[in-house]
Amino acid sequence: MPELELDPEQRKAVEHGEGPLLIIAGPGSGKTGVITRRILHLLETVPGLRPENILALTYTDKAASEMKARISRSLPGLGSGPSSGREPSGGGPHISTFHSYCYQVLRERGFERRLLDQTDVWIFLRQRIEQLELDFYQKLAEPGAFLHDLNNFFSRCQDELVEPERFEAYVGEAERRFLARAPSLDPAEREFEEQNVRKLREVARVFRKSRELLQAAGRTSFGSLFSETLALWNSEPDSLDRQRARYLFILVDEFQDTNYAQIEILKRLAVRPSNLTAVGDDDQAIYRFRGASSGAFQLFREAFPRRTELFLFRNYRSTRRILRAASVLIRRNDRALGEKPALHTSNPEGPRIILLQSADAASEAAWIAEEISRLLGRGTTGSEIAALYRAHAYRDRLVEELGRREIPFSIRGLSVLASSVLRDLVAYLQLLHSPHENVSLTRVLLAPRWKFPEELAMAAREEASRRHCSLFAAVESFDEGSGASGVARQLTGWRELKGLLEKLRRKSEREQMTKLFDALVSGLGLTFLPGEEEGVYLETFRKFLEEWEEKSETRKFREFMEYFNYFVEAGGRIERPSPADPAAVQLMSVHAAKGLEFFVVFILSVSPQRFPHREQKPLIEFPDDLRNAPAPAKGIHLQEERRLLYVAMTRAKERLYISSVSKSAKKRSIFIEDLLSDPAVRAKDIEEISVPPLEAAGSREPARSRKSRKDGRDLFRGTPHPETFHPDLAGWAARPAVLALDGKLELSATAVEDYLTCPLKYKFGHLLKIPTGPQAALTFGSVMHRSVRRYFELRRTHLPTFEEIKEYFEDVWKSAGYEDKYQEETYRKTGLEQLREFIARQNAQPLEAREIQFEKGFRWDLDDIAVEGRIDQINPLGDHPFVPRPTDQGLREVELVDYKTGKPRPPSEADKSLQLSVYALAARREMGLEPVRLSLYYLTNNQVVSTVRSAKQLDAAVEKIREVADQIRAQRFEPSPGFACKWCDYVPICPAHEENF
Template identity: 40%
Template sequence: MSQSNKEVELNPQQQAAVSHGKGPLLIVAGAGTGKTRVIVERVGYLLNNVAGLQPENILALAFSNKAAEEMRQRTKKEEFWERFGNRAQRCRVSTFHAFCYDLLREELALRALDKIDQWIFLRRHLEDLELDYYLKASEPGRFLHDLVDFCSQCHDNIVSPADYRAYVEQAASEYEKRISEGKPLPDGSRQEIERLRELARVFECSEALQEKEGLLSFGAMISKAVSRLKESPELLHRLRQRYRYILVDEYQDTNAAQWELLKLLAGERRNVTVVGDDYQAIYRFRGAADGSLEQFRENFRCEPIVLNRNYRSTESILNVAKEVAFKMESYNPQKKLTPNKPRQEYKVEVLEFADAEQQAEWVAAEIARKVESGEADIAVLYRKHVLREVLVDKLRQRGIPFSIRGLAVNNLPPVRDLVAYLRAIGHPEDNVSLARVLADPQWELDARQLVEYCRAASHSKTSLRTIIEDVNCSGWPDRSRLLDLLNRYHTVSGEQRLATWLEALRRELGFNDPAYEPALGAFSEFVAQWDKEKCDKGMLPEFLEYFAYFEEAGGKVTLPEQEGPETSREVASRLHAREAVAAEQLELLEQTAQVASPGKVQLLTVHAAKGLEFEHVFLVHLVQRAFPVPKRQPLISLPAALWKGPLPKGDFHLEEERRLFYVGLTRAKKQLTLCTISNETRKPKQRPSRFLEELRDAKCPDLEWKQVHPIATAAPPQPEPQEAPARPGSRIARWTRWAAPASTENFSLSISQLQTYLDCPLKYQYRYVWQVPVAATPALSFGSTLHAAVKQLVATASQDPARLNPETLQEILRQHWPTAGFVDPVQERKYREMGLRQLEGLWQTLARQPFELLHQEKTFHLAQGAIQLVGRIDQINRIAGPDVELIEYKTGRPQTQKEADQSRQITLYALACRNMLKLNPLRLTLYNLETQEAVLTKRSSEDFQQLEAEIVEASQGILAGEFTASPGYHCRYCDFRPICPSWEDQSLENRGAALHSTGSTRDPNSE
């Protein structure tokens, strides 16, 4: 029999699903049971067996771009063409968002906003939003992600601004009614009503602003399409006539708006086929609703066809996965997966390590062993990208080529270099970016010269650019060439759009290394897309502002998942993918080499692995607080009364994490290795994930636990690479290992310097050793302004309190207010309001509490061995005799009692007061100006000894040139991130690391 006449072999359940006739069909398809194959075969069956049905009458929808593309590719396979021809190519295959975006664009000229661009849009319209509760002066954009998520959540549940406004006003009416009836109210009720009203105002305003400018947010695409269909019976009738059959993949990930869309499109025919697996519902954080499959069954009154023959994994792997499924709220014994493969000897291993270093070393060694034996198709899965860093180092040491999905190219050195050049061209006063540029080897400058120029700029209170313009050319021959390039492109940037000259700059800089081309090409494409869709004039200053907001919002520049031009119908899908990467969840970067080439190891998050399969899977760092991750309570939530569809039951966060763990397990075809850390001596203690403990308690015979002892042998030495010409690119990361010579002579340390070193020694090096000039942050500028105003207010209150009144306070603030230094007028207004409110509060406090002022801003120089400790005490009040009160004013976030008790600043001031001023600091007060709260604290001799020990430790480290970075949350707004090596991804330094996407090998029966 010829191939063209062959029927594809399907199991009975698959055959029943494929050959289902008219009416609704629910297919519950477990992992690896061939769900995509069933969908595609059903398309072919309908085309061959439904009279008069044309390909254009079939609509296939999916949650993700990856799933939609997989369906498209299956219809292009040769064996499919031989049986059904090319007719299926004319079926509409799309994501929900792309379908709705196209529907709306048929009548309106709309431009799509993904989550990051919506954040930027709102950031630029802060003044219009009239925020109060959700505006923090030091971080104006801090709450915008929460506001964007809230608006998206409203759209997911088809809640309009008017609906939400009505809900808020109803709550306000009930509040007023309780007041009128004299009933007690919870504390903060009035403030809660005002907060809700602010949310309603923001939702209404943001929607109106977007509509005015012809914009459509990603979150609103589906709800707006639903509204349009309800408003236009003619349009709805036309779509129902066009799409006689609808098929939906990944149905477990849909939400209320998508459900409403399906009901509208299905009409009376109800020819809707949905495929899903509630065990793999892992996108609730992106709006997916709970219980979608059950809701479909109840509303369409159809019994599911269950696909449970697994064509992917061994029996051992499936038995372990079954134990995980057994703990789920949605557990159903009818869904037990049965293996299609004969039983193999491999058990699932759980390996316990002492720490992350040992775990990474063992995994890298095991991968190297497999590669040497010719094995391929290996993946390492992790919960978050940050968990891969140690492993990347170990793989690189062993010369094992790897690919990374979800790698942001804007964290790669060549892209950071190019951005530094753009900033140095567009913002000549940007000293940090210019420092990175000066470290490019083509300018023939060394680290000592760079530090010399930075120090000169800092001492003269001028810019680094001004210093290098005045440098003697004989000491630096390439200075003129660099200045010529910067000046020339600065002129060009004022005359031409960035997209027209960016490639010329790249060529002139010599950024043409093949290893860097994918990353730099992706950045150039990012600029081109910005120029085409997201800007006004397309000039460099406009881009630099956009890119600063883009990175502040957490945006990632990534490579396209596949080659070829993007059609208009793929716009929403592309946005979908980028939004997910920004949340560190979905796909993108893969390898350039053949997938099956030995040693090509894929590193990716478990979210990104969904839908993929690999011969051997290492699931690493299965540790408490790492997997499952702690629950993050959203700042803003849609009230339960406004949710459409079933509400989640139980601990839905833990349930989703368990399902994600299940997804990770079921990616493995042949071997599965689970890695954890058990270390009771470490702080905090590291213990196996609760999911592993549940498996241990289940006593699953297919699970083998082992404790791994440290590997005695180091990674094999790699052969010396052949000499290659030096690449262009900044050496700033390497230069951080060079410390300028330090001297104990006149060595002094302030409390802020001490705090900086203890927080991050590398930041100390940049700021105080290299002295790279940076402008004061708005928060610091405001703090300095308020301290000066408070000093004047306190002095006046002490000498002539009758002079003080509200007008005097405004004048005091005006006298000290800076003329610049704020990000925008919104931030300045917020700070000014805060400043006046804090001065008025302090004035009222001083009027109630008489005091005897002894010193203001009292400077001290306290000898601590060979070190001079320097500082300035805000205020000293006399109590009686030598007894005094020290007061330290805080203008920012109110400090807690614990923070006051642990404040090194208060400890040092008390020590200086006692040892240098010969006064007894009887009362130590940290005064929060924002709340007008005085937090009293004490110090013991042990506190002084601890501070002295920290001073000795820090000074020894500084003098020894120990400046290692300590990355953490405090890095978020660090001025030196553009030159900090901790914020650079060195993956490109692995010559085997790959940056293109090619997909993954699959068993055709399993998906």
């Protein structure tokens, strides 16, 4: 729609006079243009109104920038936005986010505390986690695991203006209610409710403590800005009076995304005549997970009963067919605001919506990529085509297919930390921080620049395994003993690398982080042409370093690496600038597509459990009793997911493709059923296409790498020798592993489970023998196993005391592998508590410890496989508890025990445990024993979970081992990216995590 043309409803909105105005604007109705035109109209028609008397608030910085740009185009020379100082510049309207506005209000009153975003709050608390005194919300292996959950809950409290004092009062009342009911509860109910009250008390304590720590350090969170602003206005009414006098007209865009606290800010500002204009659409409310109130419009209506309401539902973007289908979908939601006008347009009917049904993700991706290729061939510009998805993982197959066809694409919303160039440089930084960082050294040595042959790297890894040392130490031993041998010539690059690292190490002690980073980039010989993509990534990372230095105490390398490792652990992202490539097909999440439009839109994987996405309830639920905003409607999750699909559909201007992946039409997403529920729309506006299964994956041509594309662009164009910097991870990982094909393939239960989790992880750990260094959970588990064994050794002569085992525990304790002192001391304390309970339990039972066997090793043959392992404990069974009894086959009956130091699992885990099955097979085949009971002993709570194995179950375990062995011999080592990657040490060298941008 041309900038100056207004339809009748838009004109009413633009020319509205004084008083509150609520505009409910459907997608593509030109609402942002209406806000901009209203600002211009007010400046032209309200006597004495100056630009600085207008406050326009948006939800994102991007939206604020867009509005500023529109104002600037309409009124050249007129500024827009807050001043960088303490007072507004007076040059133009104040256009910003709510957070920026509140920050300015506070700064005008001398507010000097530094703002921390969610990631920095997580890091701040992780660095002070000992002071939080966590109990229920503490995880030994991952100390910061629950900080996100706690932080998210505190943010919800801030959205609802619930301060620590109010939450503590709520907890106190909950405790009083429990104590009153406790006598009438059965023991299980009483224990459950008491634990819930204790959890609430812990949350309340941490809420207050985190606030105190932030204040003491001169920090505050973004979410606190609203409560701090309201508190300022309560304590200093003149500050509020100044804001009211300054801003005579207030406009809010994307009102559906506001929360209760933001609405309170507006209510306090907009006093009579309440010149507040709010524009939004409840059908596009998709940010409840960020705290947006589902009742924003209801709150507006309650606060301003004498408002004017207008509806903008004339769509200037999409075809009639798209709008009819989108309307059918969204009508399935509750109409909280009552009936609204239907979306309508004067645009053409347009082509039918294509509804795909594919049997699997591979055939879906291939069909869509082929259709994109066809559209490009007919003249559609790449940047006018978008593929939208509910979660980033759903586009991986499409990325492969686009690469296979050499179709340029751009993925929005990714972090530069996922790019190859940054993953390489981070490996150097990690190596500089700790030379014994084995996986980082593995990645660095793969760079052709260092001329380090894989055969020598393999020998070094085997040496590190044999000597139980780091990979760095193993290579050093080769260097020291090489003399004038051929090995010495192979180590030339190694010595050059060591020289570079030593030079950088000296610089790191005296230079600030940005200069060290510049020296690293220079030392590696990286230079880029202006605007080159990898160069942009480095510039983006350097800006991240500059921003860190502004909030750093030392600006030095050691401090940065602590911060950066926590940043990565917290899930921190450094947003990649979106390249303006007109030839590139746009790939992004639906959330990222909000506010955008494209000629062609593909919506991927509208399938059960994917779209709608499975609901993930917060670990710490916000209590309904504390809500200030209206409570969410029943079924709110499904309704929000439906709104999300509605937003995705209404991004399309001309062509819309909705893709479903399911083997049967009976198992389609409920949203597909919604779209097909209107017979007229189904018949007239939708074309259903069934996509046949794709040909076998093995026969398909692999996707070309970036270095082999037709345009011939090098990854590092402009670098003197680009091919020497970047390791070919995919090629290296795909190289056949050396197997003892003429001998036995050695497998343990752990090795088989590693393969089943991820074949490439198995290859890295068991075949390439890439060391990962000590890990806290394994170090702790070893000490606990040794302590338990010591107990039973002493039990042969007397009842051991806790003090005896504690002394042994302290003697064998090792500090290797712990993240920090806090984690180590937490493990130590927990281990002693578990041992105290274990000893008390065992000492209360009769036992003939002389018959017990510990850590019994085994190795048994299965065709050309050698299955090996070690059983923690073998307990004899019989008529007398301590005397083994022969079975009908002449085998002694025993119990096999495996001690666990991790989180207790349900009994079904013991029933399915491959490890217990392998133990049972070993006992029968190699030891002449009959395992009639298989037990997992969880030291965490001193509970035993026992199971048995039938002959059929043991045969299934044998078959599973054979299947894995066959796959290994066939060199099938494809990565299996997924949830388990979170704990995998090999992520820095895994090709599956090397983003193809």
